[in-house]
Amino acid sequence: MSKSSSFLSKTEIMDAAEQTLRRFGPDKTSVTDVAKLLGVSHGTLYRHFPSKAALREAVTERWLEEQIVAPLEQIVKAPADNALAQLKVYIARLIELKLHYAEQDSEMFKMYTDVTMEAAELIEVHIQRIMEQMGILIDRGIQQKRIAQSAATSSLARSLFHATSRFHHPAHAHEWRSASIEQEFEQVWQLLEQGLTASIH
Amino acid sequence: MSKSSSFLSKTEIMDAAEQTLRRFGPDKTSVTDVAKLLGVSHGTLYRHFPSKAALREAVTERWLEEQIVAPLEQIVKAPADNALAQLKVYIARLIELKLHYAEQDSEMFKMYTDVTMEAAELIEVHIQRIMEQMGILIDRGIQQKRIAQSAATSSLARSLFHATSRFHHPAHAHEWRSASIEQEFEQVWQLLEQGLTASIH
DNA sequence: CAAATGACAAATAATATTATTTGTCATTTG
DNA sequence: CAAATGACAAATAATATTATTTGTCATTTG
Numbered sequence: 001m002s003k004s005s006s007f008l009s010k011t012e013i014m015d016a017a018e019q020t021l022r023r024f025g026p027d028k029t030s031v032t033d034v035a036k037l038l039g040v041s042h043g044t045l046y047r048h049f050p051s052k053a054a055l056r057e058a059v060t061e062r063w064l065e066e067q068i069v070a071p072l073e074q075i076v077k078a079p080a081d082n083a084l085a086q087l088k089v090y091i092a093r094l095i096e097l098k099l100h101y102a103e104q105d106s107e108m109f110k111m112y113t114d115v116t117m118e119a120a121e122l123i124e125v126h127i128q129r130i131m132e133q134m135g136i137l138i139d140r141g142i143q144q145k146r147i148a149q150s151a152a153t154s155s156l157a158r159s160l161f162h163a164t165s166r167f168h169h170p171a172h173a174h175e176w177r178s179a180s181i182e183q184e185f186e187q188v189w190q191l192l193e194q195g196l197t198a199s200i201h
Numbered sequence: 202m203s204k205s206s207s208f209l210s211k212t213e214i215m216d217a218a219e220q221t222l223r224r225f226g227p228d229k230t231s232v233t234d235v236a237k238l239l240g241v242s243h244g245t246l247y248r249h250f251p252s253k254a255a256l257r258e259a260v261t262e263r264w265l266e267e268q269i270v271a272p273l274e275q276i277v278k279a280p281a282d283n284a285l286a287q288l289k290v291y292i293a294r295l296i297e298l299k300l301h302y303a304e305q306d307s308e309m310f311k312m313y314t315d316v317t318m319e320a321a322e323l324i325e326v327h328i329q330r331i332m333e334q335m336g337i338l339i340d341r342g343i344q345q346k347r348i349a350q351s352a353a354t355s356s357l358a359r360s361l362f363h364a365t366s367r368f369h370h371p372a373h374a375h376e377w378r379s380a381s382i383e384q385e386f387e388q389v390w391q392l393l394e395q396g397l398t399a400s401i402h
Numbered sequence: 403c404a405a406a407t408g409a410c411a412a413a414t415a416a417t418a419t420t421a422t423t424t425g426t427c428a429t430t431t432g
Numbered sequence: 433c434a435a436a437t438g439a440c441a442a443a444t445a446a447t448a449t450t451a452t453t454t455g456t457c458a459t460t461t462g
Contacts (some may be wrong), residue, residue, distance in 0.1 A: 006432090007435065030423055041437050046425060117375075150395060151388065159388045163364040171372035174318075187352065187360045194351060195396030208405070231453055242407050247455060407460065414453065423444065430437065 008040060010048050010058070017059045018108070026056070026111040057122050060115040063108055064126050068097050069133070076133045083140035084147060084196065088189055090137055091160065094130065095167045095185060102173045113170040131157040147196045156196070163192055209241060211249050211259070218260045219309070227257070227312040258323050261316040264309055265327050269298055270334075277334045284341035285348055285397065289390055291338055292361065295331065296368045296386060303374045314371040332358040348397045357397070364393055 016037045020029045031052050035042035049055040075093060080086040101109045116123050134157040141147030150156070166172050167185050175181065217238045221230045232253050236243040250256040276294060281287040302310045317324050335358040342348030351357070367373050368386050376382070 031425090032423065042424080043426080043438065044436055047435070050425095052424065148395075151391065155388050156392070158385065159392045162367050162385055163389050163392065165373070166363050166366040166370070169367070169373075172366070172370075184359065184363055187356050188364050190352065191357070191360045191364065191396040192392060193396070194349075194399035195392040195394070198395035198399045232455090233453065243454080244408065244456080245406055248405070251455095253454070403462105405461085407458105409458095410456085412454085412456105414451105416451070417449080419446100419448075421444105421446070424442085426440085426442105428437105428439095431435085432433105 008038065008044060008048065012038065013045055013048055013055070014059050014062060017055055018063070021059065021111055022105070022107050025107045026114055031055070053118070056111065057115060057119050060112050060119075061122055061126070063112065065129075067101060067105075067108075068094070069126070069129050071097060072130070072133055076136050080140070081144075082146065083137050083144050084193065087134065087137040087141060087147075087160075087196075088193065090134065091164055091189070092185070095164070098168045098170070098173075099176050102170070102176065109170070109173070113173070116170055127161065131161055134160060141196070145200065148199050150198070160192060164188065209239065209245060209249065213239065214246055214249055214256070215260050215263060218256055219264070222260065222312055223306070223308050226308045227315055232256070254319070257312065258316060258320050261313050261320075262323055262327070264313065266330075268302060268306075268309075269295070270327070270330050272298060273331070273334055277337050281341070282345075283347065284338050284345050285394065288335065288338040288342060288348075288361075288397075289394065291335065292365055292390070293386070296365070299369045299371070299374075300377050303371070303377065310371070310374075314374070317371055328362065332362055335361060342397070346401060349400050351399070361393060365389065 013034065017029070017034045020033050020037055023029075024033065031045055032042045034055075035045055038044075045055065049058065072090060072093060075086065075090050078086075101112075131154065135153045138147055138153050138156050142149050142153070147156075151159075164185070166175070167181070167188075178184075214235065218230070218235045221234050221238055224230075225234065232246055233243045235256075236246055239245075246256065250259065273291060273294060276287065276291050279287075302313075332355065336354045339348055339354045339357050343350050343354070348357075352360075365386070367376070368382070368389075379385075
């Protein structure tokens, strides 16, 4: 992780912070550890981030964008003749990604879980991003006459997000080990899908 | 809290434990504190409960039964010409009760939150109780042709429980302060209700 | 003799002490 | 002169030490 330019950039600091977080976990990484990895004094980091919390949040925000929102954007961008099926794929993928990172990138997932408790604003923005993506799929479904226009798109997106919280909210991560969790989502989805299509079939 | 009979009963111990939990909170109450309140040696309590965890769980189980399940049973028992509306009242009341105790009986609610993390079995039994009650209302709704028999009653009950987790699971308690929480439930319910009634209207 | 006691060891928690970390800012460096 | 440094105080965390709590069981009590 040698610096490419003469001056230290936010990105370089965030890269080093992420690496340190993965190694020591969010409880054990200090600003000093990150500075040590970069070969600079810890005071330098305070010229780029106003506080440790700001650095943690910046790293988490980027992680969410790259690891969760970007892969989901692929689904939204892909052409689909059945937007309702696509919406299910979208939500199933959201759940799958959360489960995957909870297991495979546990320290960064813990960081994200911590930030969820502390930085409500950042998380609200992230949820907003997810709901916007879902909104696109819902609108597409309405145009295809596969989803009934029973409420505003944004309300529907929010309701779908909340109704599936158990499957993607980090507070429930320990419940994801259950053998029946996939089946449980499947059944919740059946109910929601019937709600979305009501008065069409 | 003077003992009514010559021998110490489980109930007396649980009463004293509940009183102590309310006063000191689940983190600060020791078995010795409970024994002190009863005027007995702490060893005596171990003749009635195998461990502190068992006592905590017994108290929580009783609390859930009395404070949550019993009031809900009133709704289930009441005669209703519209079982679907009754089902909504049931779930709204479940949410209202959780919110009420989170605010008004915070130490016992904290005890319940702790137990939810530790004693999965006890909580699974409690959820089972709730789902049985919901099952009765769902069956009633099917008979009244207000709910479509799209899946097994127990599956529907479980799905409704999971889809509304955000509003009654203690891990979300801090989110219940949001001003829009009631409206959010209202919208999730609209979607679920349309799912439940699909192919009837 | 069933119920309760209380002395005891091991585990856990609380407190006191020491070490690290966070955040600032006057000074240094390229 | 913008960027980085490093000395410093205050806040926080880690460790060591002491006190309490948990759980057991041989003995006592009504």
